[in-house]
Amino acid sequence: MKAPSERRGSYSLDDADDRTLAGRAADGDVRAFEVLVRRYGPMMRAYATRILGSSTDSDDIVQEAFIAAWKRLPTLDDGSVVKSWLMRIVSHKSIDLIRANRTHDDIDDHEPEAPDEASPEQRAVAKSREEALSAVLATLPAAQRQCWVLHEIGRYSYDDIARELDLPTSTVRGLLARARKKLILEMEDWR
Amino acid sequence: MSVDTGTMSHDLTALVQAVPGVTKVYSSAPLVLSLLNRTTDLVLRKEPTIDVVAVTESAEGLRIAVSIAVDDRTSASEACRLVHDAIAGYLELENAGRLAEIAVRVGSVG
Protein backbone atom coordinates (compact mmCIF):
# COMPACT_ATOMS: atom_id res chain seq x y z
CA MET A 1 0.00 0.00 0.00
CA LYS A 2 1.26 3.40 -0.96
CA ALA A 3 0.93 6.40 1.29
CA PRO A 4 -1.14 9.10 -0.41
CA SER A 5 1.71 11.55 -0.12
CA GLU A 6 3.82 9.49 -2.52
CA ARG A 7 1.37 10.23 -5.30
CA ARG A 8 0.72 13.82 -4.42
CA GLY A 9 2.85 15.32 -7.15
CA SER A 10 1.05 13.28 -9.80
CA TYR A 11 -2.28 15.10 -9.56
CA SER A 12 -1.79 17.44 -12.49
CA LEU A 13 -4.18 19.64 -14.44
CA ASP A 14 -4.25 17.03 -17.21
CA ASP A 15 -6.04 14.67 -14.79
CA ALA A 16 -8.40 17.29 -13.41
CA ASP A 17 -12.17 16.97 -13.71
CA ASP A 18 -14.13 19.34 -15.95
CA ARG A 19 -15.54 21.39 -13.08
CA THR A 20 -12.07 22.15 -11.73
CA LEU A 21 -10.76 23.08 -15.18
CA ALA A 22 -13.78 25.20 -16.15
CA GLY A 23 -13.62 27.01 -12.80
CA ARG A 24 -9.94 27.79 -13.18
CA ALA A 25 -10.35 28.89 -16.80
CA ALA A 26 -13.26 31.14 -15.78
CA ASP A 27 -10.88 32.74 -13.29
CA GLY A 28 -8.28 33.35 -16.00
CA ASP A 29 -6.06 30.24 -15.83
CA VAL A 30 -4.78 29.81 -19.40
CA ARG A 31 -3.18 26.43 -18.57
CA ALA A 32 -6.51 24.98 -17.45
CA PHE A 33 -8.16 26.38 -20.58
CA GLU A 34 -5.47 24.70 -22.68
CA VAL A 35 -6.33 21.32 -21.13
CA LEU A 36 -9.97 21.88 -22.10
CA VAL A 37 -8.91 22.83 -25.64
CA ARG A 38 -6.92 19.60 -25.94
CA ARG A 39 -9.62 17.50 -24.27
CA TYR A 40 -12.62 18.68 -26.30
CA GLY A 41 -11.16 20.40 -29.36
CA PRO A 42 -11.09 17.24 -31.52
CA MET A 43 -14.70 16.37 -30.68
CA MET A 44 -15.83 19.93 -31.37
CA ARG A 45 -14.04 19.85 -34.68
CA ALA A 46 -15.71 16.55 -35.59
CA TYR A 47 -19.10 17.98 -34.61
CA ALA A 48 -18.58 21.11 -36.73
CA THR A 49 -17.51 18.92 -39.64
CA ARG A 50 -20.68 16.83 -39.28
CA ILE A 51 -22.90 19.91 -39.23
CA LEU A 52 -21.11 21.64 -42.10
CA GLY A 53 -20.59 18.49 -44.16
CA SER A 54 -16.96 19.34 -44.75
CA SER A 55 -13.88 19.93 -42.65
CA THR A 56 -12.81 23.02 -44.62
CA ASP A 57 -14.03 25.53 -42.04
CA SER A 58 -13.98 23.33 -38.93
CA ASP A 59 -10.69 24.60 -37.54
CA ASP A 60 -11.79 28.22 -37.85
CA ILE A 61 -15.15 27.43 -36.30
CA VAL A 62 -13.59 25.62 -33.33
CA GLN A 63 -11.08 28.42 -32.83
CA GLU A 64 -13.89 31.00 -32.81
CA ALA A 65 -15.90 28.81 -30.45
CA PHE A 66 -13.03 28.57 -27.95
CA ILE A 67 -12.31 32.30 -28.08
CA ALA A 68 -15.99 32.99 -27.39
CA ALA A 69 -15.99 30.32 -24.65
CA TRP A 70 -13.02 31.90 -22.90
CA LYS A 71 -14.91 35.20 -22.65
CA ARG A 72 -18.15 33.62 -21.53
CA LEU A 73 -16.76 31.05 -19.07
CA PRO A 74 -17.39 33.25 -15.99
CA THR A 75 -21.12 33.00 -16.77
CA LEU A 76 -21.06 29.19 -16.67
CA ASP A 77 -22.28 28.39 -13.16
CA ASP A 78 -21.88 24.63 -13.31
CA GLY A 79 -18.44 23.82 -14.72
CA SER A 80 -19.21 20.09 -14.79
CA VAL A 81 -21.35 20.62 -17.92
CA VAL A 82 -18.59 22.40 -19.81
CA LYS A 83 -18.43 19.70 -22.50
CA SER A 84 -22.06 20.07 -23.63
CA TRP A 85 -21.74 23.84 -23.18
CA LEU A 86 -18.77 23.90 -25.59
CA MET A 87 -20.65 21.67 -28.04
CA ARG A 88 -23.53 24.16 -28.00
CA ILE A 89 -21.20 27.03 -28.78
CA VAL A 90 -19.62 25.15 -31.68
CA SER A 91 -23.03 24.31 -33.14
CA HIS A 92 -24.06 27.98 -32.87
CA LYS A 93 -20.90 29.03 -34.68
CA SER A 94 -21.49 26.40 -37.36
CA ILE A 95 -25.06 27.56 -37.83
CA ASP A 96 -23.88 31.17 -38.12
CA LEU A 97 -21.62 30.10 -40.96
CA ILE A 98 -24.39 28.13 -42.66
CA ARG A 99 -26.68 31.16 -42.48
CA ALA A 100 -23.98 33.48 -43.78
CA ASN A 101 -23.18 31.25 -46.75
CA ARG A 102 -26.67 30.10 -47.51
CA THR A 103 -27.93 30.49 -51.02
CA HIS A 104 -31.43 29.57 -52.06
CA ASP A 105 -30.13 26.30 -53.51
CA ASP A 106 -29.12 24.99 -50.12
CA ILE A 107 -32.63 25.11 -48.79
CA ASP A 108 -33.86 23.23 -51.83
CA ASP A 109 -34.04 19.63 -50.91
CA HIS A 110 -32.47 18.09 -53.97
CA GLU A 111 -30.18 15.12 -53.67
CA PRO A 112 -26.53 15.94 -54.24
CA GLU A 113 -24.55 13.90 -56.72
CA ALA A 114 -23.81 10.68 -54.93
CA PRO A 115 -20.26 10.91 -53.57
CA ASP A 116 -18.00 7.97 -54.25
CA GLU A 117 -17.70 6.99 -50.65
CA ALA A 118 -21.35 6.06 -50.48
CA SER A 119 -21.32 3.54 -53.31
CA PRO A 120 -23.03 0.22 -52.49
CA GLU A 121 -19.75 -1.63 -52.85
CA GLN A 122 -18.06 0.50 -50.29
CA ARG A 123 -21.01 0.39 -47.96
CA ALA A 124 -20.81 -3.35 -48.14
CA VAL A 125 -17.23 -3.33 -46.97
CA ALA A 126 -17.84 -0.70 -44.32
CA LYS A 127 -16.27 -2.15 -41.22
CA SER A 128 -18.77 -0.78 -38.80
CA ARG A 129 -22.31 0.46 -38.79
CA GLU A 130 -20.97 3.86 -37.80
CA GLU A 131 -18.98 4.00 -40.99
CA ALA A 132 -22.12 3.10 -42.89
CA LEU A 133 -24.04 5.83 -41.08
CA SER A 134 -21.27 8.26 -41.85
CA ALA A 135 -21.36 7.35 -45.53
CA VAL A 136 -25.13 7.77 -45.76
CA LEU A 137 -25.02 11.09 -43.92
CA ALA A 138 -22.57 12.29 -46.56
CA THR A 139 -25.16 11.64 -49.27
CA LEU A 140 -27.91 13.69 -47.60
CA PRO A 141 -28.76 17.14 -48.93
CA ALA A 142 -27.14 19.82 -46.75
CA ALA A 143 -30.30 21.00 -45.03
CA GLN A 144 -31.36 17.43 -44.17
CA ARG A 145 -27.93 16.63 -42.79
CA GLN A 146 -27.81 19.81 -40.69
CA CYS A 147 -31.21 19.08 -39.17
CA TRP A 148 -30.29 15.46 -38.47
CA VAL A 149 -26.97 16.28 -36.79
CA LEU A 150 -28.46 19.09 -34.68
CA HIS A 151 -31.40 16.94 -33.61
CA GLU A 152 -29.70 13.60 -33.04
CA ILE A 153 -26.24 14.70 -31.89
CA GLY A 154 -26.88 18.19 -30.53
CA ARG A 155 -30.26 17.29 -28.99
CA TYR A 156 -31.85 20.40 -30.46
CA SER A 157 -35.65 20.37 -30.50
CA TYR A 158 -37.52 20.93 -33.78
CA ASP A 159 -38.36 24.47 -32.64
CA ASP A 160 -34.71 25.19 -31.69
CA ILE A 161 -33.54 24.07 -35.13
CA ALA A 162 -36.25 26.11 -36.83
CA ARG A 163 -35.23 29.22 -34.90
CA GLU A 164 -31.50 28.71 -35.45
CA LEU A 165 -31.76 27.94 -39.15
CA ASP A 166 -34.51 30.50 -39.67
CA LEU A 167 -36.89 27.99 -41.19
CA PRO A 168 -40.52 27.15 -40.41
CA THR A 169 -40.84 24.27 -37.90
CA SER A 170 -42.91 22.37 -40.47
CA THR A 171 -40.00 22.56 -42.91
CA VAL A 172 -37.62 21.23 -40.25
CA ARG A 173 -40.03 18.41 -39.51
CA GLY A 174 -40.19 17.54 -43.21
CA LEU A 175 -36.41 17.66 -43.63
CA LEU A 176 -35.91 15.40 -40.63
CA ALA A 177 -38.53 12.94 -41.86
CA ARG A 178 -36.80 12.66 -45.23
CA ALA A 179 -33.37 12.32 -43.58
CA ARG A 180 -34.72 9.60 -41.31
CA LYS A 181 -36.31 7.71 -44.16
CA LYS A 182 -33.15 7.83 -46.23
CA LEU A 183 -30.98 6.69 -43.31
CA ILE A 184 -33.30 3.81 -42.50
CA LEU A 185 -33.50 2.70 -46.12
CA GLU A 186 -29.76 2.96 -46.65
CA MET A 187 -28.54 1.52 -43.38
CA GLU A 188 -28.49 -2.08 -44.45
CA ASP A 189 -28.85 -3.84 -41.15
CA TRP A 190 -30.74 -1.25 -39.22
CA ARG A 191 -33.33 -3.76 -38.03
CA MET B 1 5.54 72.94 -20.25
CA SER B 2 5.41 70.34 -22.96
CA VAL B 3 7.21 67.00 -22.68
CA ASP B 4 8.39 64.45 -25.21
CA THR B 5 5.96 61.68 -24.31
CA GLY B 6 7.52 59.25 -26.80
CA THR B 7 10.97 59.43 -25.24
CA MET B 8 9.46 59.33 -21.79
CA SER B 9 7.45 56.19 -22.56
CA HIS B 10 10.58 54.56 -23.99
CA ASP B 11 12.67 55.40 -20.91
CA LEU B 12 9.97 54.38 -18.45
CA THR B 13 9.41 51.00 -20.14
CA ALA B 14 13.08 50.13 -19.62
CA LEU B 15 13.07 51.59 -16.12
CA VAL B 16 10.05 49.61 -14.93
CA GLN B 17 11.46 46.39 -16.41
CA ALA B 18 14.55 46.87 -14.24
CA VAL B 19 12.62 47.15 -10.95
CA PRO B 20 13.33 44.10 -8.72
CA GLY B 21 10.48 41.59 -8.77
CA VAL B 22 9.04 42.79 -12.11
CA THR B 23 8.93 40.00 -14.68
CA LYS B 24 6.80 41.58 -17.41
CA VAL B 25 5.77 45.06 -18.40
CA TYR B 26 2.74 45.48 -20.58
CA SER B 27 0.23 47.99 -21.74
CA SER B 28 -2.78 48.75 -19.57
CA ALA B 29 -4.90 48.53 -22.71
CA PRO B 30 -6.62 45.19 -23.45
CA LEU B 31 -4.31 42.84 -25.28
CA VAL B 32 -4.12 39.30 -26.48
CA LEU B 33 -1.56 36.74 -25.41
CA SER B 34 0.43 36.81 -28.66
CA LEU B 35 1.03 40.54 -28.29
CA LEU B 36 2.02 40.13 -24.66
CA ASN B 37 4.58 37.49 -25.56
CA ARG B 38 5.97 39.62 -28.34
CA THR B 39 6.24 42.59 -26.00
CA THR B 40 7.97 40.52 -23.35
CA ASP B 41 10.50 39.17 -25.82
CA LEU B 42 11.37 42.66 -26.88
CA VAL B 43 11.66 43.89 -23.34
CA LEU B 44 13.78 40.92 -22.28
CA ARG B 45 16.12 41.49 -25.19
CA LYS B 46 16.52 45.03 -23.84
CA GLU B 47 15.39 46.57 -27.09
CA PRO B 48 11.84 47.58 -26.36
CA THR B 49 10.59 48.85 -29.70
CA ILE B 50 7.09 48.79 -28.29
CA ASP B 51 6.92 51.27 -25.44
CA VAL B 52 4.20 49.94 -23.21
CA VAL B 53 4.18 52.56 -20.46
CA ALA B 54 1.41 54.96 -21.45
CA VAL B 55 2.34 58.63 -21.08
CA THR B 56 -0.41 61.16 -21.83
CA GLU B 57 -0.87 64.84 -21.15
CA SER B 58 -4.16 66.06 -19.75
CA ALA B 59 -5.51 69.35 -18.40
CA GLU B 60 -4.74 68.14 -14.87
CA GLY B 61 -1.18 67.21 -15.80
CA LEU B 62 0.76 64.17 -16.90
CA ARG B 63 -0.80 60.69 -16.66
CA ILE B 64 1.33 57.56 -16.54
CA ALA B 65 -0.19 54.07 -16.76
CA VAL B 66 1.38 50.62 -16.86
CA SER B 67 0.56 47.00 -16.04
CA ILE B 68 3.12 44.60 -14.63
CA ALA B 69 3.60 40.98 -13.73
CA VAL B 70 5.70 40.30 -10.64
CA ASP B 71 7.48 37.23 -9.34
CA ASP B 72 6.50 35.30 -6.25
CA ARG B 73 9.58 36.17 -4.23
CA THR B 74 8.75 39.80 -3.58
CA SER B 75 5.49 41.02 -2.11
CA ALA B 76 3.25 42.10 -4.99
CA SER B 77 2.15 45.23 -3.09
CA GLU B 78 5.76 46.14 -2.37
CA ALA B 79 6.85 45.59 -5.99
CA CYS B 80 3.96 47.77 -7.13
CA ARG B 81 5.04 50.61 -4.82
CA LEU B 82 8.65 50.25 -6.00
CA VAL B 83 7.51 50.66 -9.62
CA HIS B 84 5.54 53.76 -8.66
CA ASP B 85 8.53 55.23 -6.83
CA ALA B 86 10.86 54.52 -9.77
CA ILE B 87 8.47 56.33 -12.13
CA ALA B 88 7.99 59.24 -9.70
CA GLY B 89 11.77 59.57 -9.26
CA TYR B 90 12.30 59.68 -13.04
CA LEU B 91 9.64 62.35 -13.52
CA GLU B 92 11.19 64.48 -10.80
CA LEU B 93 14.65 64.21 -12.40
CA GLU B 94 13.21 65.07 -15.80
CA ASN B 95 11.38 68.07 -14.37
CA ALA B 96 8.27 66.77 -16.06
CA GLY B 97 5.95 69.33 -14.49
CA ARG B 98 2.49 68.85 -13.05
CA LEU B 99 1.52 65.23 -12.33
CA ALA B 100 -2.08 64.02 -12.45
CA GLU B 101 -1.66 60.30 -11.87
CA ILE B 102 0.74 57.38 -11.80
CA ALA B 103 -1.34 54.21 -12.29
CA VAL B 104 0.41 50.88 -11.73
CA ARG B 105 -1.57 47.68 -12.06
CA VAL B 106 -0.35 44.25 -10.98
CA GLY B 107 -1.97 41.81 -13.42
CA SER B 108 -0.19 38.63 -12.42
CA VAL B 109 1.92 37.21 -9.58
CA GLY B 110 4.30 34.25 -9.84
Added chain:
Amino acid sequence: MTDSGDLDALFDGKSLDGHSIDELSDYLDRGRTPADPAIDSSPGCQIALAGLARLRAMSETLVETDAAAEPARDDSWVSGILDNIELEAHAGRDIPIQHSAPAARLVITEGAVRGLIRAAGDSVGGILIGRCRLDGDVTVPGEAIGVRIDASVFFGERIPEIVARVREAIYTELLRHTELNFTSIDVTIHDVHHVRSSPEEVAE
Protein backbone atom coordinates in the same frame (compact mmCIF):
# COMPACT_ATOMS: atom_id res chain seq x y z
CA MET C 1 -30.35 -7.48 -43.69
CA THR C 2 -33.75 -6.18 -44.65
CA ASP C 3 -35.31 -6.37 -48.02
CA SER C 4 -36.84 -3.27 -49.45
CA GLY C 5 -40.33 -4.76 -49.42
CA ASP C 6 -40.29 -4.80 -45.62
CA LEU C 7 -39.00 -1.26 -45.53
CA ASP C 8 -41.63 0.06 -47.88
CA ALA C 9 -44.19 -1.51 -45.60
CA LEU C 10 -42.60 0.41 -42.74
CA PHE C 11 -43.08 3.74 -44.40
CA ASP C 12 -46.61 3.20 -45.59
CA GLY C 13 -47.46 2.18 -42.05
CA LYS C 14 -48.59 -1.35 -42.92
CA SER C 15 -46.17 -3.01 -40.52
CA LEU C 16 -46.58 -0.33 -37.86
CA ASP C 17 -50.23 -0.92 -37.02
CA GLY C 18 -51.22 2.45 -38.40
CA HIS C 19 -48.38 4.45 -36.82
CA SER C 20 -45.77 6.29 -38.83
CA ILE C 21 -42.01 6.26 -38.44
CA ASP C 22 -42.08 9.99 -37.70
CA GLU C 23 -44.65 9.47 -34.99
CA LEU C 24 -42.41 6.81 -33.47
CA SER C 25 -39.42 9.11 -33.67
CA ASP C 26 -41.34 11.79 -31.76
CA TYR C 27 -42.32 9.15 -29.21
CA LEU C 28 -38.65 8.31 -28.78
CA ASP C 29 -37.82 12.04 -28.43
CA ARG C 30 -40.30 12.23 -25.55
CA GLY C 31 -38.54 9.35 -23.79
CA ARG C 32 -41.56 7.09 -24.58
CA THR C 33 -43.66 9.02 -22.08
CA PRO C 34 -46.50 9.18 -21.54
CA ALA C 35 -46.61 5.49 -22.45
CA ASP C 36 -48.70 4.75 -25.53
CA PRO C 37 -50.12 1.22 -25.11
CA ALA C 38 -51.00 1.00 -28.81
CA ILE C 39 -47.34 1.55 -29.75
CA ASP C 40 -45.90 -0.47 -26.89
CA SER C 41 -48.02 -3.51 -27.75
CA SER C 42 -47.29 -3.47 -31.47
CA PRO C 43 -44.45 -5.84 -32.44
CA GLY C 44 -43.86 -3.87 -35.65
CA CYS C 45 -43.56 -0.60 -33.73
CA GLN C 46 -41.21 -2.18 -31.21
CA ILE C 47 -38.89 -3.34 -33.96
CA ALA C 48 -38.95 0.10 -35.59
CA LEU C 49 -38.38 1.87 -32.24
CA ALA C 50 -35.40 -0.36 -31.49
CA GLY C 51 -33.96 0.50 -34.89
CA LEU C 52 -34.51 4.23 -34.37
CA ALA C 53 -32.91 4.04 -30.92
CA ARG C 54 -29.89 2.26 -32.38
CA LEU C 55 -29.60 4.88 -35.09
CA ARG C 56 -29.75 7.61 -32.45
CA ALA C 57 -27.16 5.94 -30.23
CA MET C 58 -24.91 5.56 -33.23
CA SER C 59 -25.32 9.22 -34.18
CA GLU C 60 -24.45 10.27 -30.66
CA THR C 61 -21.18 8.37 -30.63
CA LEU C 62 -20.35 9.34 -34.20
CA VAL C 63 -18.48 12.54 -33.35
CA GLU C 64 -16.55 10.79 -30.60
CA THR C 65 -15.50 8.13 -33.11
CA ASP C 66 -14.64 10.84 -35.65
CA ALA C 67 -12.56 12.65 -33.04
CA ALA C 68 -10.72 9.49 -32.00
CA ALA C 69 -9.94 8.67 -35.62
CA GLU C 70 -8.41 12.08 -36.26
CA PRO C 71 -4.65 12.36 -36.19
CA ALA C 72 -3.43 14.13 -33.04
CA ARG C 73 -3.38 17.88 -33.52
CA ASP C 74 -0.06 19.62 -33.43
CA ASP C 75 0.69 22.31 -30.91
CA SER C 76 0.29 25.10 -33.43
CA TRP C 77 -3.42 24.34 -33.53
CA VAL C 78 -3.65 24.83 -29.77
CA SER C 79 -1.44 27.90 -29.72
CA GLY C 80 -3.52 29.35 -32.57
CA ILE C 81 -6.39 29.42 -30.10
CA LEU C 82 -4.47 30.46 -26.98
CA ASP C 83 -2.70 33.28 -28.82
CA ASN C 84 -6.03 34.88 -29.58
CA ILE C 85 -7.75 34.93 -26.22
CA GLU C 86 -8.04 38.22 -24.39
CA LEU C 87 -6.13 38.04 -21.15
CA GLU C 88 -7.91 41.03 -19.71
CA ALA C 89 -11.23 39.21 -20.00
CA HIS C 90 -10.83 37.76 -16.52
CA ALA C 91 -8.95 40.54 -14.73
CA GLY C 92 -11.97 41.27 -12.55
CA ARG C 93 -12.06 44.16 -10.10
CA ASP C 94 -9.16 46.47 -9.29
CA ILE C 95 -8.03 46.02 -5.68
CA PRO C 96 -6.27 49.11 -4.26
CA ILE C 97 -2.71 49.10 -2.89
CA GLN C 98 -1.99 51.98 -0.49
CA HIS C 99 0.60 54.67 -1.17
CA SER C 100 1.19 58.02 0.52
CA ALA C 101 1.71 59.94 -2.75
CA PRO C 102 -1.53 61.71 -3.75
CA ALA C 103 -1.13 60.97 -7.48
CA ALA C 104 -0.50 57.24 -6.94
CA ARG C 105 -3.21 54.90 -8.15
CA LEU C 106 -1.86 51.43 -7.42
CA VAL C 107 -3.90 48.27 -7.83
CA ILE C 108 -3.63 44.52 -8.03
CA THR C 109 -6.29 42.84 -10.16
CA GLU C 110 -8.77 40.38 -8.72
CA GLY C 111 -7.55 37.96 -11.42
CA ALA C 112 -3.99 38.20 -10.07
CA VAL C 113 -5.24 37.49 -6.53
CA ARG C 114 -7.19 34.45 -7.74
CA GLY C 115 -4.03 33.28 -9.46
CA LEU C 116 -2.18 33.61 -6.16
CA ILE C 117 -4.84 31.59 -4.39
CA ARG C 118 -4.65 28.81 -7.02
CA ALA C 119 -0.87 28.63 -6.85
CA ALA C 120 -0.83 28.59 -3.04
CA GLY C 121 -3.56 25.94 -2.82
CA ASP C 122 -2.05 23.70 -5.51
CA SER C 123 1.38 23.89 -3.84
CA VAL C 124 0.05 21.82 -0.93
CA GLY C 125 -0.15 18.82 -3.29
CA GLY C 126 -2.92 16.25 -3.79
CA ILE C 127 -5.45 19.00 -4.41
CA LEU C 128 -6.37 21.24 -7.33
CA ILE C 129 -8.09 24.55 -6.78
CA GLY C 130 -11.03 25.23 -9.12
CA ARG C 131 -13.31 28.28 -9.15
CA CYS C 132 -12.47 30.92 -6.60
CA ARG C 133 -14.59 33.86 -5.46
CA LEU C 134 -13.84 36.90 -3.35
CA ASP C 135 -16.94 37.99 -1.44
CA GLY C 136 -17.18 41.57 -0.25
CA ASP C 137 -16.22 44.92 -1.75
CA VAL C 138 -12.52 44.45 -2.52
CA THR C 139 -12.29 47.99 -3.91
CA VAL C 140 -12.72 49.49 -0.42
CA PRO C 141 -9.61 49.24 1.80
CA GLY C 142 -10.22 47.40 5.09
CA GLU C 143 -13.52 45.78 4.01
CA ALA C 144 -14.04 42.25 5.35
CA ILE C 145 -13.38 39.83 2.50
CA GLY C 146 -14.36 36.17 2.37
CA VAL C 147 -12.71 33.67 0.05
CA ARG C 148 -14.79 30.82 -1.37
CA ILE C 149 -12.93 28.04 -3.14
CA ASP C 150 -14.10 25.03 -5.10
CA ALA C 151 -11.51 22.23 -5.26
CA SER C 152 -10.98 18.57 -6.09
CA VAL C 153 -8.67 16.25 -4.17
CA PHE C 154 -6.70 13.22 -5.13
CA PHE C 155 -8.17 9.90 -4.01
CA GLY C 156 -6.71 8.80 -0.67
CA GLU C 157 -6.05 12.25 0.76
CA ARG C 158 -7.46 12.97 4.20
CA ILE C 159 -9.82 15.80 3.37
CA PRO C 160 -9.97 17.72 6.70
CA GLU C 161 -6.18 17.65 6.91
CA ILE C 162 -5.58 18.81 3.37
CA VAL C 163 -8.22 21.54 3.64
CA ALA C 164 -6.50 22.87 6.76
CA ARG C 165 -3.15 22.96 5.00
CA VAL C 166 -4.65 24.68 1.95
CA ARG C 167 -6.32 27.37 4.06
CA GLU C 168 -3.05 28.02 5.86
CA ALA C 169 -1.04 28.23 2.61
CA ILE C 170 -3.54 30.57 0.97
CA TYR C 171 -3.82 32.82 4.01
CA THR C 172 -0.02 33.18 4.22
CA GLU C 173 0.32 34.13 0.55
CA LEU C 174 -2.60 36.57 0.62
CA LEU C 175 -1.14 38.34 3.65
CA ARG C 176 2.23 38.58 1.97
CA HIS C 177 1.07 39.96 -1.37
CA THR C 178 -2.12 41.93 -0.72
CA GLU C 179 -3.55 44.40 1.77
CA LEU C 180 -7.01 42.88 1.90
CA ASN C 181 -8.69 42.07 5.20
CA PHE C 182 -9.47 38.38 4.82
CA THR C 183 -11.96 37.14 7.41
CA SER C 184 -12.74 33.66 6.09
CA ILE C 185 -11.51 31.03 3.64
CA ASP C 186 -14.11 28.39 2.77
CA VAL C 187 -13.04 25.35 0.79
CA THR C 188 -15.61 23.07 -0.88
CA ILE C 189 -14.36 19.73 -2.17
CA HIS C 190 -16.55 18.82 -5.15
CA ASP C 191 -14.71 15.76 -6.39
CA VAL C 192 -12.37 13.02 -5.27
CA HIS C 193 -10.16 12.11 -8.18
CA HIS C 194 -9.66 8.39 -8.73
CA VAL C 195 -6.58 7.11 -10.50
CA ARG C 196 -5.45 3.47 -10.31
CA SER C 197 -6.41 3.27 -6.64
CA SER C 198 -7.55 0.31 -4.60
CA PRO C 199 -10.27 0.64 -1.96
CA GLU C 200 -8.09 -0.19 1.04
CA GLU C 201 -6.07 2.95 0.48
CA VAL C 202 -8.80 5.06 2.04
CA ALA C 203 -9.56 2.66 4.85
CA GLU C 204 -7.22 4.19 7.34
